[in-house]
Amino acid sequence: MTLATFEYSGGTIVAEQLTPEAFKKFGYVISASHQAPKVAAGTHGLSYWLPNASVPVNNYSNSQFRTEAPCAFNLQRFAPPATLDRKNCEYLVKNVERHPYTTQTFFPMGVDASEPAYLVVVAENDENNMPDLSTVRAFVARGGQSVTYGAAVWHGGTCSLRDSLDMTMFMYDNGVKEDEIQLVGIENGLPVTYTV
Numbered sequence: 001m002t003l004a005t006f007e008y009s010g011g012t013i014v015a016e017q018l019t020p021e022a023f024k025k026f027g028y029v030i031s032a033s034h035q036a037p038k039v040a041a042g043t044h045g046l047s048y049w050l051p052n053a054s055v056p057v058n059n060y061s062n063s064q065f066r067t068e069a070p071c072a073f074n075l076q077r078f079a080p081p082a083t084l085d086r087k088n089c090e091y092l093v094k095n096v097e098r099h100p101y102t103t104q105t106f107f108p109m110g111v112d113a114s115e116p117a118y119l120v121v122v123a124e125n126d127e128n129n130m131p132d133l134s135t136v137r138a139f140v141a142r143g144g145q146s147v148t149y150g151a152a153v154w155h156g157g158t159c160s161l162r163d164s165l166d167m168t169m170f171m172y173d174n175g176v177k178e179d180e181i182q183l184v185g186i187e188n189g190l191p192v193t194y195t196v
Contacts, residue, residue: 002095005185008133015138015194018120018145026122026137027103027150028054033113033142054148058172059101060179069102069174076167078118078160083189086161089196091138092189093121093156096131098149098182102172105148106158109166113144116196117165120147121156131184138192154184161196 016022020029030053060069083092111117124135131154140161141147149155158167173180 002183002185004130005187006131006133007187008190010134010136012191012193013121013136013138015119015140015192018139018141018147023120023122023139023147025124026153026155028105028148030054030107030146030148031142032144054105054146055103056105056148056170056172057103057151059151060172060174063101063174063176063179065174065176065179067174067176069172072171072173074169076158076169078158078165078167079163080160081157084159084161089194091119091159091192091194093159093186093192094189095183095185096121096123096154096156096190097184098131098152098154099171099180100152100182101174101179103148103151104169104171105146107146107168107170108141108143109168111143111162111165113142115143116140116161116194117143117145118161119156119159119192119194121159121190121192122149123154125152125154133186133190136190138194140194140196156190
């Protein structure tokens with residue numbers, strides 16, 4: 001459901017490298033290259049584990065519909081969006097979305113852990129629960145990094161930096177469209193530049 005359309009009056013957003021620390025205001029990053037030193041010995045000494053690397057949230061009990069919201073794992077295949085210029089490393093974000101009652105996690109599949117795989121664009125909420133475009137940040141996510149958007153965090157759609165990107169997506173869903181997703185259009189777009 002599209003709530004509004006805004007004009008962006010800020011400058012170009014320069015994408016940062018994605019790290020758990022840089023992203024913590026918006027959710028979680030699962031990244032073995034950043035978190036492996038913090039793991040503990042796991043099952044029979046055959047694995048290592050980092051508990052609560054990402055914490056799923058289901059706040060659908062706060063919805064006016066109060067319907068059950070089971071967890072769902074979905075497979076998605078992404079192509080680069082039409083507003084991505086890979087040659088010049090530029091991307092124009094035309095809308096942002098949020099899921100008011102659930103976290104949403106994306107796990108890239110079949111991509112080398114160190115290879116740039118997708119862009120992550122996020123913004124904080126303003127006092128009216130709309131995106132505060134002065135807080136927009138962008139990140140380059142690599143193949144070995146999963147991202148969890150916090151519940152009600154504004155974010156751009158998945159922007160694949162590859163010809164094709166397969167991802168598993170996890171979220172809760174009560175099947176009510178008004179609860180599942182809220183969209184805001186950016187008429188002139190959010191200009192993002194990145195380095196691979």
